[in-house]
Amino acid sequence: MTDGIAAASIWDRERLWVSVGAVALIFLAAIEALAVTTVMPIVSEALDGRELYAVAFAGTLATSVIGMVAAGAWADARGPRGALYVAVTLFIAGLLLSGFAVSMEQFLIGRLVQGLGAGGQTVALYVVVARLYPAHLHGRVFAAFAAAWVVPSMVGPFLAGAVAEYLDWRWAFLGVAVLTTIAFLLIAVRLRGVDLGHGEPQDRRALVIRLLLAVVVATFAVLIGFTAELAVQVGWPLALASVAVIAVAVLPLLPRRTLRAGFGLPSVVLMRGIAAGAFFAAEAYIPYLLIERFGFTATWAGVALMLAAFAWAGASQLQGRVGERLGNTRITVISLSLMLLALACVLVAALWAVSPALVVVGWAFAGGGMGLLYPRLTVLTLAYSNPGNQGFNSSALSISDSTGSAVAIALAGLAVAGLGGEATAFSVVFAFCLGLVLLGFVPGLRLGHAAESARR
CATH class of the missing domain: 1.20.1250.20 (MFS general substrate transporter like domains)
Incomplete structure (x- = not known):
């Protein structure tokens, strides 16, 4: 038994394509997150959206909170398969909306949708790992996920800048959308017919409350960004009031x-x-x-x-x-x-x-x-x-x-x-x-x- 455990690998034949696809999804999410930081000055100039520059970052992070809470609840109640499929679909849809955007408003909508997908797919992938891989392989899977973040952080910003400079900034989003689709298909085909569990009964009232609180947090975080378009005497009080609302809404989602x-x-x-x-x-x-x-x-x-x-x-x-x-x-x-x-x-x-x-x-x-x-x-x-x-x-x-x-x-x-x-x-x-x-x-x-x- 000990020898079998030692010989087991996340790259074994029965787990190979799930491992490849999951690591690729994490890798591409990291590439996209880092690419945005590099190309946003070009995007904001091209779409005449300097005032909404920060919303492109803050909005995605804010809606990812909704994705995390929703995917976690879905995975616990019904298993991770549906949560993963919906999350990745939202992530791809957001990339396409941003990549084909003709206005800063359309670009921001895409970024908000990306956030929902990015937050959800990470949580869903963690649950897939817990259900599909034996416990002694969990550490190896998460080590591979960590490496999938480190490598893009080393080369992603430079590559994104080169793409924006020599091709077009849109490919920093459209290219990731195409590659994410391929990675997702690798997982979807392999997971077909695999028993990932059917979930357990949940306290629906508590889940609804957590989801509503996540929506409040995300909404007011995005609102802070949009106050940049208002007069200072209106924008700052509204922004500070939004911070206060976020502080209250986030409390039940955090330890006492x-x-x-x-x-x-x-x-x-x-x-x-x-x-x-x-x-x-x-x-x-x-x-x-x-x-x-x-x-x-x-x-x-x-x-x-x-x-x-x-x-x-x-x-x-x-x-x-x-x-x-x-x-x-x-x-x-x-x-x-x-x-x-x-x-x-x-x-x-x-x-x-x-x-x-x-x-x-x-x-x-x-x-x-x-x-x-x-x-x-x-x-x-x-x-x-x-x-x-x-x-x-x-x-x-x-x-x-x-x-x-x-x-x-x-x-x-x-x-x-x-x-x-x-x-x-x-x-x-x-x-x-x-x-x-x-x-x-x-x-x-x-x-x-x-x-x-x-x-x-």
């Missing part, structure tokens, strides 16, 4: 005392949202800064994101080896300090237009900080969980990630739209993100010391 930075798991989940918001809100404007202020092409603007991705991957590996020795407090301090250094470099470059190398090299420090912090927060979440709440806690971590990113990006876009000069607008965005990192020290020093190694 999360927004109060309660010791242990609540601070872990809050830390994820703050770190994600600071990093991704700033990163959304890194290519924009390089193109507008320093005359970079889209191809070379992607280099800044590539270096940060390499740093993220390297730091993640380092955390896996020495994270236990460093401990949570040291990792927090080191990670946030690296992010502060990166944002300080970018802020100086934005204010005084000094060498763009300060942006490219500086932003790599932010990638290193996130690479140390992100996997540590995941490990801590599992360490604070038991079999009865692993699903809720894992979902809460993802919801905090997406909601924090969506709100921060939307607020950054509102600031950019309300300010005239490019230097001022960019500097306010990076200063805002720097403030978020400083705020991160509050939950970051309250992560606790759960028995991570015993639960890995």
Whole structure:
């Protein structure tokens, strides 16, 4: 029996095409997410949508929360097959809408649909893995999924920039749609007739409430982005009111005392949202800064994101080896300090237009900080969980990630739209993100010391 387990592989004949298709779907979702960051300055100019630049990011992250909750409920109640099929179909439909868009409004609709699909397909794939693969192969599957994110982060921004520069920005969406269709067919054909379970009875009232709350969170996160088109005296109060609504609506989707930075798991989940918001809100404007202020092409603007991705991957590996020795407090301090250094470099470059190398090299420090912090927060979440709440806690971590990113990006876009000069607008965005990192020290020093190694 032991020899059989040791010899088993996710690439065995009966699992090969599901593994290939699932890894390809994760890979393509990562490519698309990174491509958007690189090509959005070109898209917003082509479709005359500068004011709605941030909504293209925030909207997708916001609707992904709905997709996560809906797919998780569907998979638990009826099995993951239907949830996966619908989620991938929505993702492809969103890519096509964005790729063929003739206006910024149509492009944004596509991005919102993409978010529904992206959030749903990730959750559904995780359930497929749980139902189809034996337990001793789960770690290998998720390692393959992690690699499927790392590789695109290293080459995706550069390739997306090259596609936009030498072909057309639309192919950054249409090309991914075609490849996603092929990957999906690999899975659909193999899963045909496979018993993935039929689900278990669910508390429908609780599921409906969670779904409605997710819709509220997504709606008001998108609304913040659209306030950029309103007068400042109207837009800012409406945006702040929307943040308050989101804070109330998201509470039941997170562990108790999360927004109060309660010791242990609540601070872990809050830390994820703050770190994600600071990093991704700033990163959304890194290519924009390089193109507008320093005359970079889209191809070379992607280099800044590539270096940060390499740093993220390297730091993640380092955390896996020495994270236990460093401990949570040291990792927090080191990670946030690296992010502060990166944002300080970018802020100086934005204010005084000094060498763009300060942006490219500086932003790599932010990638290193996130690479140390992100996997540590995941490990801590599992360490604070038991079999009865692993699903809720894992979902809460993802919801905090997406909601924090969506709100921060939307607020950054509102600031950019309300300010005239490019230097001022960019500097306010990076200063805002720097403030978020400083705020991160509050939950970051309250992560606790759960028995991570015993639960890995």
